[in-house]
Amino acid sequence: MIQATKADGHLDDGERQRLDQHVAAAGDDAEAQSFLREQMDAPLDIAGLAAQVRSPQEGAEIYAASLMAITVDTQAERDYLAQLAAALRLPDSVVSHVHASLPRTA
Numbered sequence: 001m002i003q004a005t006k007a008d009g010h011l012d013d014g015e016r017q018r019l020d021q022h023v024a025a026a027g028d029d030a031e032a033q034s035f036l037r038e039q040m041d042a043p044l045d046i047a048g049l050a051a052q053v054r055s056p057q058e059g060a061e062i063y064a065a066s067l068m069a070i071t072v073d074t075q076a077e078r079d080y081l082a083q084l085a086a087a088l089r090l091p092d093s094v095v096s097h098v099h100a101s102l103p104r105t106a
Helices: 013-025 030-041 046-051 056-069 075-087 092-101
Strands: none
Touching (some): 046 075
16 A cells, blocks of 8 residues: 555655554554655655565555545556556456445546
8 A cells, every 4th residue: 555655756645644643553563663654755665565465466456445545536646556566467257356345436
């Protein structure tokens, strides 16, 4: 989700608010909060994210989480999603299914 919010080169107020909610959901776990904050400040790394995926199901879940994290309203965000799908080796049918299951992004 954090990678997706950086797709257009900046975190807008809505994106930062959604990420802050996830940081807050980490509770009092200072290590988790620190990790999330570091990731928010780190550069975009699609290949690094994809390299951590252990299964096609996990890849689809990561794609879905990315899609839920952003409002796809810029070319940079559309490009990010295309690059992510390619890096995750998701078939077009899976990408279409994810978009269809999340109507606000279809």
